[in-house]
Structures are given as C-alpha cells and as structure tokens.
Amino acid sequence: MRTDSINHWDIVAENYSEENHQGKNFHAQIYLAAVNELLGDVAGKHVLDAGCGDGFFSLELARKGALVTAIDGSDAMLNIAKRRHFHGNLQYNKMDLTGELTFENKLFDIVVANMLLMDIPEIELFIFEVARVLKRPGDFIFSITHPCFFLSDWEEDENNTKRYKKIVNYLDEGVEELNFWGKTLHYHRPLSSYMAALEKTGMYVSSFREPIPPRELIELYPEQEYHYRIPSFVVIKAKSI
Numbered sequence: 414m415r416t417d418s419i420n421h422w423d424i425v426a427e428n429y430s431e432e433n434h435q436g437k438n439f440h441a442q443i444y445l446a447a448v449n450e451l452l453g454d455v456a457g458k459h460v461l462d463a464g465c466g467d468g469f470f471s472l473e474l475a476r477k478g479a480l481v482t483a484i485d486g487s488d489a490m491l492n493i494a495k496r497r498h499f500h501g502n503l504q505y506n507k508m509d510l511t512g513e514l515t516f517e518n519k520l521f522d523i524v525v526a527n528m529l530l531m532d533i534p535e536i537e538l539f540i541f542e543v544a545r546v547l548k549r550p551g552d553f554i555f556s557i558t559h560p561c562f563f564l565s566d567w568e569e570d571e572n573n574t575k576r577y578k579k580i581v582n583y584l585d586e587g588v589e590e591l592n593f594w595g596k597t598l599h600y601h602r603p604l605s606s607y608m609a610a611l612e613k614t615g616m617y618v619s620s621f622r623e624p625i626p627p628r629e630l631i632e633l634y635p636e637q638e639y640h641y642r643i644p645s646f647v648v649i650k651a652k653s654i
C-alpha cells in the first residue's frame with residue numbers, strides 16, 4: 414500500500430514538476446499564499462519540508478533564509494528537486510513518511526507539509542513523528558485538499574454556473590484514484606481524523622484557513638470564480654508546546 418502510493422508519484426513526477434516549474438499551478442497559488450502567511454518570517458529557522466516533491470517550495474524557503482531539510486519518498490521527485498531546485502541551505506533526503514523519521518527529537522523550528530497528508534495511507538504515525546522532531550515551541554503547517562468537498566463533483570445551475578456539490582459518504586475513510594498528472598492515490602478522511610491525530614500528540618491548532626484566490630488571480634482566470642463559493646483547500650497551523 415505505502416510503496417504503491419510512492420510508485421505512482423515516481424511515474425507522474427515529471428508532469429507534476431513541469432506544471433509547477435512553469436508557474437502554471439493555479440491551485441498552488443491559492444494554498445501557498447495561506448501557507449506563507451502562517452509561516453511568517455522563516456529567516457534563520459530550521460525547516461523540515463515533508464513530502465517536498467520537486468522542491469520548488471523548499472527552494473523558496475531557502476531563498477528566504479531558512480535552513481531547509483526536504484524529504485520525499487519518490488526518487489523521481491528527488492532527482493528533479495536536486496536538478497532544478499538547489500541551494501546551499503537546502504538538503505534533500507529520501508524518506509518514507511508512513512514510517513519513523515530518522516531525525517533526532519526537537520530538531521526543527523518548523524515542519525511544513527504541502528499537499529501530502531491526503532496522499533499517504535496513514536497519518537497518525539507521521540503527525541506523531543512531526544511532534545517529536547519539532548522544538549517546543551514549534552510550528553507544524555500543512556495544506557491539504559478540503560476533506561469536506563474535494564471528492565465531490567461540481568454541479569451546474571440552469572446558467573451553467575458551478576454552484577453546488579453533493580456530499581456523499583463524507584465520514585467513510587477510503588482510497589480513490591485520481592488522474593491529474595497521471596494516476597495517483599488520494600486517501601480520504603474526514604476533517605475530524607486530522608484533528609484527532611493532532612490532538613493525540615498534544616499539539617494544538619492555532620490557525621485554520623480555507624483559502625480562496627486573490628481577486629487579481631480571478632481577473633486573469635475568471636472561469637475559476639467558483640473557488641469563491643466552496644473552498645478547495647484547508648491550511649492548518651498546529652503548535653507544539
């Protein structure tokens with residue numbers, strides 16, 4: 414199961430990275446604005462970028478003065494990251510995020526995980542490990558697709574406007590195949606499962622965002638205006654104390 418999810422990322426890595434590399438990822442612009450807001454000033458901070466993918470965000474953090482350790486389970490992603498997104502303050506390591514992390518306790522000021530948690534089959538151990546490797550106090554900031562709405566298709570009204578979504582079996586955890594950049598796996602779990610995993614570690618949620626695109630972005634892409642009706646992402650900041 415776990416290698417299965419990574420294998421898919423190995424196959425789609427080039428497509429995924431190409432989209433980010435060319436600044437075409439409209440969705441990333443929505444959730445990264447909230448992630449950056451919650452990160453604040455990272456200069457001088459030791460940051461773990463978990464599930465770093467092709468490292469484009471890890472590089473952004475390093476350029477802002479953070480000392481960045483970036484980890485991912487996909488060789489293909491890491492190869493692209495090392496080729497495209499390198500920096501003196503940025504180190505890449507291969508690690509399976511469904512297992513224990515090979516870092517000592519209380520090493521990082523910040524752990525960031527963009528679009529990772531709904532891609533791994535099990536989150537409890539990962540979040541436990543995040544709490545272990547974070548300093549006290551420390552910040553864990555993660556973005557995910559919105560668990561309430563992501564898997565439901567839009568429905569249009571009589572004017573062909575995307576207006577509604579039917580929510581089906583929201584409380585059932587399960588795995589679905591997606592096909593954005595090629596086949597990948599999506600592990601649906603309700604919002605309360607994320608909250609319960611955080612609660613077990615003793616971390617507490619200090620910020621919760623359902624980000625929407627800035628107006629300037631919608632002026633460029635008016636067909637994406639439906640993002641103002643139902644949010645596509647959740648960004649959460651939890652604190653270790």
Ligand SMILES: C[S@@+](CC[C@H](N)C(=O)[O-])C[C@H]1O[C@@H](n2cnc3c(N)ncnc32)[C@H](O)[C@@H]1O
Nearest residue numbers: 422464465466485486487490509510511527528
């Ligand atoms: C949607 S991508 C996000 C990448 C990057 N954070 C970004 O925002 O572009 C999900 C990433 O999680 C990684 N991943 C999935 N399952 C994993 C696992 N079990 N262990 C480590 N990485 C995993 C994939 O290789 C992929 O790079």
